[in-house]
Amino acid sequence: MLLHKSKSLTFFTPELVPNSGAVFLDTGISAGFPSPAEDFKEERISLDRELIKNKEATFFAKVSGQSMIGAGLDDNDLLVIDRSLEPSHNKIAVCFLDGEFTVKRLKVDAEGVWLQPENPNYPIIRITDANDFVIWGIVTNVIKKVY
Known part of the structure; x- marks a missing residue:
């Protein structure tokens, strides 16, 4: 508003917004060499709660x-x-x-x-x-x- x-x-x-949030990959995103996909742990994160x-x-x-x-x-x-x-x-x-x-x-x-x-x-x-x-x-x- x-x-x-x-x-x-x-x-x-x-x-x-209650129960809102995007998928959060709790692995750290590498700016170097890629990490194998099976290492990803998925959960939801709300930017409202974080910020x-x-x-x-x-x-x-x-x-x-x-x-x-x-x-x-x-x-x-x-x-x-x-x-x-x-x-x-x-x-x-x-x-x-x-x-x-x-x-x-x-x-x-x-x-x-x-x-x-x-x-x-x-x-x-x-x-x-x-x-x-x-x-x-x-x-x-x-x-x-x-x-």
């Missing part, structure tokens, strides 16, 4: 832009965001800044709070009392399309 769309993020709420620890506080958002490519967050990646986690130094956070949502790495020290992009083409943002600023949630996972 679509909640909100801004320039840099599009938010969705997760829909947990969502607190359903009421978890949201998804699609990334729009390139400011976090150095952290592995690319345009159209799907972020899993947990609003129940405490923000802290070096966490990747979704923030509401002056009327817009953005995703950046938090830099916190005795002198203040900065939002650090992971792309040298974007400026570091120093948060001041003049900003309308809220740390909205902490990014816990990123889901990528590889095709």
